[in-house]
Amino acid sequence: MRVLLINPPRSPANAILAHAPQQARRFVHTKLVGPPLGLLTVAAALTNDADVRVIDLKGEYDLHPDAASPAELTRQAVAAFQPDLVGVTTIASEFPFAMDILAAAKAVAPDVRTLAGGLHAALCPGDFDRPEVDLVIPGDAVRAVRALVRTLAAGGNLDSVGGLLRRTPQGLRATPGPAPVTDPAGTDFVVPARHHLKPWLATYRVGGQPEPVTYLFTSLGCPSRCSFCSIWPQRRGCFHQRHVDSVIDELKSLDEYGIVRFADANTVVDIDWMGRLLDRIEAEGIVKQFVMDLRLDTAAAHPGLVARLVRNGLKVVITGIESPRAEELARYNKKLDTSAIREGIRVFHDCGVLLRANYVVDPDYGPDDFAALADFAGAHPTAYAGYTILTPMPGTALHAQVRDRIIDPDLTRYNFFNCVLPSRLPLDDFYQEVGRLWAIRVGEHVIS
Template sequence: MRVLLIQPRPRGGLGYKSLIAVEPLGLEIVGAALKDHSVRLLDVLAGENITAAVQDFRPEAVGINCSFTVDVYQTLRIAGEVKAARKNTFVFVGGHHASLRPEDFDHPAVDAVVVGEGETTAPELIATLEGQGDPTRVAGLVLNTEEGQFFTGERPLLQSLDEVPPADRELTGRYRNQYYLGTRRPFVTLETSRGCPHRCNFCSIWRFYRGRVRSMSPERVVEEIRFLPPGDVLFTDDNFLADVRRAGKIAELLKGRGIPRRRYIIQARSDTVVRHPEIIRQWKDIGLDGVFIGFEKIDEEGMKQVNKQNSVKNNEKALGILDALGINVYASFIVDPDFSPVDFQKLFHYVRKLKIRQPQFTILTPLPGTELFERFKNKLTTTNYEFFDLLHAVVPTRLPLPQFYREFTTLYRRVYLRPGYFFGTLKWLLLKLVTGGLSLEHLQKLVHGAKMMGSCQAYLENQMARV
């Protein structure tokens, strides 16, 4: 059966879309699970023409990934284009947002929503369609019928992640040089575990995975790393160090089997780094280059408000451990809608005091599927999903909105445009440009993204354009 998989991309918006472009790993895995069929993958990152692609390939089924809330409208638009080009094509949607909010896809252009892990449901669905069987017998689907949406029942999660097929990266071969994380390019992603044992109220990961945490065996992880395309490696695991012994074994195998050294980036919690500095040193020895840590807040009361179950003290200790080893720290902070000018000042001075080189600031956003959404759903100032990008206020702000965005963008500018940091970064970027480590086109994207992040006018114009 001919199956086309499509990855939407935001068309408008602010800086993030210019600073990051990650391969559609979920679709690459689903594509691998459909190896018995004729599969193509279309990444709209390259401005692909949906209608032309459908008319050329003539797919009998089209799967669209909608993991992020901001992609909902793009997903529906793509589904509409597919149906217009080939009306009998079976269109299904999957991903985190789709699984947690299937009602958002109760639309004439969508036939079904895959709820949960797509690499198990999609093959059964396609086999059923090919055999002209009954999709209502395929667990893990929400089917759109004339009578309304029909849930076929919950599909059990995979018992072992070693059963997940390695991502078919040949499906994205023609896009490979367009994926990057900031200046990291070439760049590749790898998933080795699913779920998180913690219950932060702004996160839906633990709900998507039904409160469970599962991991691939170290042997499976190392074998997949062996065959990755060139580039820095980001482990997409929400908490790579959730099992410290497993992480240690992976590092041991990577070193012992003589796998070429790479630069690795992980996501981790500060309390784990503090309790196990030895694992950080072990990974540093084989190429650990960056760690994403959700600092979230600058005081203990703030940590409690988001149910982080961690401490500011741990954040500061972890920063010291990583800095001492020369490992980049990407520290993210949540800006509350009820921030006053004093709160913005406190956050800036805290970042400066700790000498955090690459902080990230996001606006508290009650994403559908989170506890936070249940708390704030009756207070939302907009239900336009394009604003749920972590860079817009979607609940009432204490300050008038123009002033709030002015304070928010000023925070970014004060951190990244301070003379010592700015000129040092500029010198480094120019050096990479001259030595071929960065293309002019890529540099222009990064500069545009950074400019947008620090422009209050861009936020206001963006919001007015979408009202």
């Protein structure tokens, strides 16, 4: 069996960038490149069962902006490799590109089977009922994809593989058997097959550092329940923590990467677990620079742990402040209060961590709301701050609340940089206000 796995390109739709003043444009992150851990996990799962190739179109476009279109690159790869199965990973904003890729594969090889997975497949499997999609694995895939490939290789009946959606004359239908019970961070964890990324290593760099960065997850899912978030619904509210030994083994295998960005929703959930991980990092003498997502209330409550993380290489923390207002934080079910925000920021600053904070801008904001947010962000300095637009990602609690008000169904725009709900201000004014926020740096209103 030959399996071709393709990481779709990122969506170029970015209205904030298009409207931001010149001084702010360089802060609006357009290049955000990291390894597609989901695809690499699938590649690793199939190591003994298939000849696997991976194409990272994000990396490809970063290195070669004038490269041929995703459809053309797919046609070329399919013609050259002649896969039996072509798979894509999906998030909302990349779903249309993923579908173009599968359609292109079928156009050049009508008998090839196409397979989709990833976050959007878990959240919105119904979206995949399209002629270019033969198979969908709507969840954690290690067990299911192995069973699928073994059954295909043996010419068996796919109905024997539980937990799949497969194309039938009536459309996409679930196979009769139950989905396999999986333990994606435990017994079913496989180390992502990073060696497939060699052609694009040069693009996985941040901050002018000579060594590339890689991502590593220590957990999947999130125990919190923020209304706008896709991460907890993706795993049906479950939180899966890896074993410390497994994380240590993976860290020790990352010789070519000097910077490790933890890809968790929130890396410090279990304080004892993190203490044990640090014990082992110290005992093994592992030296890396770490980037992680960490809630401000966790930092406020555990300053000693933050200091110890810093002694062990923590350099950058990414955190959601979301809003300065208690009412909005409650509406988002963020369970964060402004005193914890202040205290958490202080803890990180005292330890010398570079803090990257994110605020969520509600399309309903008027001039007073923008002024209040700018004042708060200006008074609460962080090394970087991002101001993204409240977006009802399909499959989230927020989407269920506001679905009737959505004015823009084009999924390429669901990447937090575009407004898909009615804005109170005229749309251009709204985007300009958001764009101006991006210029607020280290406690200063750069643009007044």
